[in-house]
Amino acid sequence: VPTDSTVYDMIAGNLLKPLDLSKTPNFANVSPQLKKPPYDPTNQFTVPYQWGTIGIGYNKKKVGKTITSWNDMFDYQGTVAWLDDERAMLGIALKLLGFDPNTTNADEVAKAADYLKTHAANLKVIAPDDGQDRLARGEEDMVVEYSGDIFHLIADCKCDDFAYVIPQEGTRVWVDNMAIPATAPHPDLAEAFIDYVLDSQVGADISNFTAYASPNQAAIDDGLIQQSYLSNASIYPNATVTKSLFYVVSSPEIAPIFTKNWDALKATLQRNP
DSSP: OOBHHHHHHHHHTTOBOOOOGGGOGGGGGBOGGGSSOTTSTTOSSOEEEEEEEEEEEEEHHHHOSOOOSHHHHHTOSSOEEEESOHHHHHHHHHHHTTSOTTOOOHHHHHHHHHHHHHTOTTEEEEESSOHHHHHHHTSOSEEEEEHHHHHHHHHHHTSSOEEEEOOTTOOBEEEEEEOOBTTOSOHHHHHHHHHHHTSHHHHHHHHHHHOSBOOBHHHHHTTOSOHHHHTOTTTSOOHHHHHTOBOOOOOTTHHHHHHHHHHHHHHHHOOOO
């Protein structure tokens, strides 16, 4: 189940087998907005499995106000954790500076790294994908994290302590995908499984469990998605919010620029877990 940015590398490396969409009729259930994505413009190799955003999860009681902006996080007087995701964090800074989050301009990426460095006064840690656990333990008041992870925390705690927000300036949208390895011994079986996952009820069951957004428009139209999730604009953003989201575009030219600046920033800040 490769995520969108990984698909670029897998296609370039001839690691994926082309799909025969005639064998996956339930592909018709996929939302039009999630078909033909930038990382696979003809869906030759992938179909979407789950999608979501990277935003701010926070402890409402400790923070004491509704968070709406990245500036709310950067200006917060308590403790904060960033996600160790170079394309998300630098992309967010680029967007705040008015640059393309997928720029190939090294100077612009360096400016984004400088922006993060000068807005790290409240940063306690640059964490792996465990922000939800850090919130639950009370280690930080606010974290940059995947949407579904925070909604899992909200469901599991059976409390009203936590919230997730897509900041108004926008953020990274990601899509995890189903794909078949180029060397798969039973590709017909794999395509049958993909078609099964794309069934509207199966797709709804998965998203109702993961708390991530379903790419299955039929599941949405048939009322199979849990209403508390479907009505939550931080899981299923409206058209205005959707326009503020950005995909990560990956290429051999872009990747080293981001990695170099992110590694240097982490070495400077020394906020390791």
